[in-house]
Amino acid sequence: MGLIVQKFEGYFLTNTEGILNITDRITKAYREGNSVVAVVSVQDTLEVALRQSAREVNPEASLREMDVLISAGAQISSALVAMAIEKEGYPVVSLTGYQAGITTDSNYGNAKIKDINTERIFRELDRRNIVIVAGSQGCNRFDDITTFGRGGMDTAAVAFAAALKADLCEIYVDVDGIYTADPKTVNSVKVLKDISYDELLELESLGANNLHSRAVELAKKFNIHLVVKSGFNDSPGTVIKEVGNVEKVLVRGVVRDNNVARVAVIGIEDRPGMAFKLFSLLAKDNISVDLILQSIGRDRTKDISFIVSRENLQKTIEIIDSNLGILEAREVSYSDQYSKVSIVGAGMINNPGVAAAMFEALYDVDINIHMITTSEIKISVLVDIHEADRAVNAIHEKFRL
Amino acid sequence: MGLIVQKFEGYFLTNTEGILNITDRITKAYREGNSVVAVVSVQDTLEVALRQSAREVNPEASLREMDVLISAGAQISSALVAMAIEKEGYPVVSLTGYQAGITTDSNYGNAKIKDINTERIFRELDRRNIVIVAGSQGCNRFDDITTFGRGGMDTAAVAFAAALKADLCEIYVDVDGIYTADPKTVNSVKVLKDISYDELLELESLGANNLHSRAVELAKKFNIHLVVKSGFNDSPGTVIKEVGNVEKVLVRGVVRDNNVARVAVIGIEDRPGMAFKLFSLLAKDNISVDLILQSIGRDRTKDISFIVSRENLQKTIEIIDSNLGILEAREVSYSDQYSKVSIVGAGMINNPGVAAAMFEALYDVDINIHMITTSEIKISVLVDIHEADRAVNAIHEKFRL
Numbered sequence: 001m002g003l004i005v006q007k008f009e010g011y012f013l014t015n016t017e018g019i020l021n022i023t024d025r026i027t028k029a030y031r032e033g034n035s036v037v038a039v040v041s042v043q044d045t046l047e048v049a050l051r052q053s054a055r056e057v058n059p060e061a062s063l064r065e066m067d068v069l070i071s072a073g074a075q076i077s078s079a080l081v082a083m084a085i086e087k088e089g090y091p092v093v094s095l096t097g098y099q100a101g102i103t104t105d106s107n108y109g110n111a112k113i114k115d116i117n118t119e120r121i122f123r124e125l126d127r128r129n130i131v132i133v134a135g136s137q138g139c140n141r142f143d144d145i146t147t148f149g150r151g152g153m154d155t156a157a158v159a160f161a162a163a164l165k166a167d168l169c170e171i172y173v174d175v176d177g178i179y180t181a182d183p184k185t186v187n188s189v190k191v192l193k194d195i196s197y198d199e200l201l202e203l204e205s206l207g208a209n210n211l212h213s214r215a216v217e218l219a220k221k222f223n224i225h226l227v228v229k230s231g232f233n234d235s236p237g238t239v240i241k242e243v244g245n246v247e248k249v250l251v252r253g254v255v256r257d258n259n260v261a262r263v264a265v266i267g268i269e270d271r272p273g274m275a276f277k278l279f280s281l282l283a284k285d286n287i288s289v290d291l292i293l294q295s296i297g298r299d300r301t302k303d304i305s306f307i308v309s310r311e312n313l314q315k316t317i318e319i320i321d322s323n324l325g326i327l328e329a330r331e332v333s334y335s336d337q338y339s340k341v342s343i344v345g346a347g348m349i350n351n352p353g354v355a356a357a358m359f360e361a362l363y364d365v366d367i368n369i370h371m372i373t374t375s376e377i378k379i380s381v382l383v384d385i386h387e388a389d390r391a392v393n394a395i396h397e398k399f400r401l
Numbered sequence: 402m403g404l405i406v407q408k409f410e411g412y413f414l415t416n417t418e419g420i421l422n423i424t425d426r427i428t429k430a431y432r433e434g435n436s437v438v439a440v441v442s443v444q445d446t447l448e449v450a451l452r453q454s455a456r457e458v459n460p461e462a463s464l465r466e467m468d469v470l471i472s473a474g475a476q477i478s479s480a481l482v483a484m485a486i487e488k489e490g491y492p493v494v495s496l497t498g499y500q501a502g503i504t505t506d507s508n509y510g511n512a513k514i515k516d517i518n519t520e521r522i523f524r525e526l527d528r529r530n531i532v533i534v535a536g537s538q539g540c541n542r543f544d545d546i547t548t549f550g551r552g553g554m555d556t557a558a559v560a561f562a563a564a565l566k567a568d569l570c571e572i573y574v575d576v577d578g579i580y581t582a583d584p585k586t587v588n589s590v591k592v593l594k595d596i597s598y599d600e601l602l603e604l605e606s607l608g609a610n611n612l613h614s615r616a617v618e619l620a621k622k623f624n625i626h627l628v629v630k631s632g633f634n635d636s637p638g639t640v641i642k643e644v645g646n647v648e649k650v651l652v653r654g655v656v657r658d659n660n661v662a663r664v665a666v667i668g669i670e671d672r673p674g675m676a677f678k679l680f681s682l683l684a685k686d687n688i689s690v691d692l693i694l695q696s697i698g699r700d701r702t703k704d705i706s707f708i709v710s711r712e713n714l715q716k717t718i719e720i721i722d723s724n725l726g727i728l729e730a731r732e733v734s735y736s737d738q739y740s741k742v743s744i745v746g747a748g749m750i751n752n753p754g755v756a757a758a759m760f761e762a763l764y765d766v767d768i769n770i771h772m773i774t775t776s777e778i779k780i781s782v783l784v785d786i787h788e789a790d791r792a793v794n795a796i797h798e799k800f801r802l
Contacts, residue, residue, distance in 0.1 A: 016454070016457040016458055019458055020458075050477065053417070053477075053481055054480075054481065054484055056417040057417055057420055057421075057481050057484045057485045057488065058484040058485055058487055058488035060487075060488070061484035061487060061488075062483075062484070062487055064494075065480045065483045065484045065487065065495060066480070066484075068476060068479065068480035068483070068495050068497075069476075069477055069480035069481065069484075071476075072473040072474070072476040072477045072480070073473070073477075075469060075470075075472075075473040075476070076451065076454075076470055076473045076474075078469065079455075079466045079467070079469035079470035079473070080454055080455065080458050080470065082466045082469070083455055083458045083459040083462035083463070083466045083467075083470075084458045084459055086459055086461075086462060086463055086466065087458065087459035087461070087462075093465075094466060094469050096469075096546075098499075099544055099545070120544070143500055143521070144500070145497075
C-alpha cells in the first residue's frame, strides 16, 4: 500500500479496448489499497489527425497554438480513461496539467517543468479518488498552456512521483522491460531484472527508447523507485535502482546507435587552444559532440575526429568549412556510414578485461573498429554501419547476456 | 471602429475551408480597425466522434468528465482558427474558457455563467491581438471545467459582449437572419431587417432556432447591439434592438411549434385553490406549462387544459394520475397530435383587429382552432398537427409578410 504514479503513452489509448486495458491496470493498483495517479497521453491516431489539421490550416503555426491544440488531445484521453474507471465503479477525477498544478517555463512545444503544486492532487487522493492527469502539459507564468515535447510523458510521471513522494513510479511500455540488446537485432535478448540509473542513462543516451534520459536523471536525483514494464502482459518488467542496490553485472546490455556521423578536421595547427576553438564554435550553435579523438601531433599538425548526430552533420560541416582559417586547419571530411556500438555495465569499472573481451568479439567476426571511447560504465566503438548488427550479436554472445 | 464579439458554431469549422471562411470574417472586422473577440465551438464532426467514444467507454459517464471531454473539442477549434489567422499575418491568441476568465456554477453540462473576469482578454486586445475563445466552456469554483449546454455559445457570446462592453455582437448562422416564418414551411418568407428583443424572445420560445432565448434575454438586459447574419454570404442579416428603436410592424412573423402536447384534467371540483394545487405539483417536478385554459365551472366541476412539451408529457400524466384524489378530479386525457401556431409583433398591442385577421385566415382555409392564447405581442392557437403547415402559410399570406 502506498502512492503509485503510472504512465501510459498514446498507443495504449487508440481504441476502447486499449482504454479498458489500462483501466484494469489502474484499478488493480487501487484495489490493492494504493493511491493512484495515472498520467495519460494523447491518442496516437488523434495526435496524427490534429497535426494534419494544423498543417492544412497553417504549416507554420506558432508553437503556442500547437500546444493549445495537442494538449487538448491529452485532455480527451484523461476524460475517456476517467469515464472507463467510473464505469468500473471507482471514484475518479481527471485533471489537466494546469489543474494538476504543473508550472513550466515558456518554451512552447518543449517546456521544462519548474514546479508542481500538489495541493489539488493530494486533495483528490485524500478523498480516495483515482487521479488521471492529462500528460505532457503544464501552464507557464502567463497562464498559457505548454507541452513538454519528446520524452515529456516520462519526465512528467517521474516529476509527479517526486513531488508526491510516491512509493513507486510505473512506466508502461509496449515491450517487457529493458532488454540486454535490441530484440530487432539480437534474437537471444533477455529482460533485465534490474538496472542502475546510471547504466540506464548510458543505454538511453545510446538510443534505447524505453525511457527518456531526462526522466531517468530526475528519478536518480529524487531516488524514485522506477519500474519499466509491459502494458500488455503481466511480466514483472525492469526495476531501476540506485547503483548500490543492483547486482553488479559486468555487462548489462549492448546497444547500437545509427544516428551518428563522423567528422574529421584534418591538419589543424598543433598548438594549444585549437580544440577549444573548434568545440566552442559548435557549442555556440547548440551542436552536441560525442566521442572525440585527437591524433598525436605530427609535422606540427594534428587531426581531430568526433561524432555528431546525423541531423547536425550538415550544419557542423558548414560551421567548420567557414572557419577553416580561424582553426588553421587544412580540410574537413565526414561520413555517416557508421554505427556506434556500446556495452554498458556498472561492474566493468573494476574489470579491466571487459574492453579486451569486447574487442576480441569483434576481431573474431572480422569487424574493423574505427574509433573507441570508454567511460566508467560504458565502452563504445564505431564500426561500419552495415556491420553493426553483426557486431551487436557477436558482443551479446561473447558476454552471454 | 469598436469592439466586436463574433460567434461561430461548430458547423462553420468542420474542415479547413470552413476555418478559412470564418478567418476571413474575423480578420475583415480587425482590418476595419475593430478589436475582435471570436467565440468558436467544437467541430460538429469531432463532437460526434467524442460523444461516440464516450458512449463506447461508458454510456453513463459523469457530466463532469463529459465536460472535460467536450471542452477539449472547442479548445482544438480555437487553436486551429488562431493558426489560420496567424497564417494571414495577424496577431492572435486563443484562450480556453478558463483563460478567458469565465466562472460558472457547477451544473456540469448545463452550467450558467456567474462572472467574466475580463482582465486577460483586455490585456490581449490592448496588444492588438485578435482573441479566439474556446466557446461554451468555463470553470467553476473548484477549478473544474464546465460546459454550457444548449444555446450556450449564444449566451457566452452575448455575455462576453456585455462584460467587454462591446459595440456589436455578431451571431453567425447558416441562414440569412431571422425570417418571417420557417422557410421549410412557407415559400415566400423574408428576412427581417430588424426585430425587438421581446419579439425575438417570443419567436424563440416558440421554436425559431436562430438564437437561444437566454442569449436574447441577456442581450436585452445589457442592451447589446446584436446582429444575426449568415456566415456563408454577405447579406446584412437581422439587427436586434430595443422595442422603441424598431419599426412597429403589426405582425413580425409566424411560427409553428410541434413540440407540444395537450393535457386536460377533467371534472375538477369547482372551488378555489384547485389550479394552484395542480400547477404546483407540476412545478415541483420542473415541468413548464404553457397556454392554460380553464372551462367555466358547470355542475360544480370544471376542466383545466394546458400544454406541456412532448418530452414532459409522460411525467405530467403520471403525476396527475397519482394525484387525482388530491385534485378531486375525475380523469386526465391528453394528445400530442397538435401544433402551436403563433404570430408575433410589437405593433399588435395597439391593433385589436390582428387576432380577428388571424382567425379569419384559418377560417378561410377551414382549419379548426382548439385553444387560443394571447399576450401583448403574441397570439397563439392550437391546431391539428397535420394542418399546421397550411395554417402557417395562410397566416403568412394574410399578413403579407
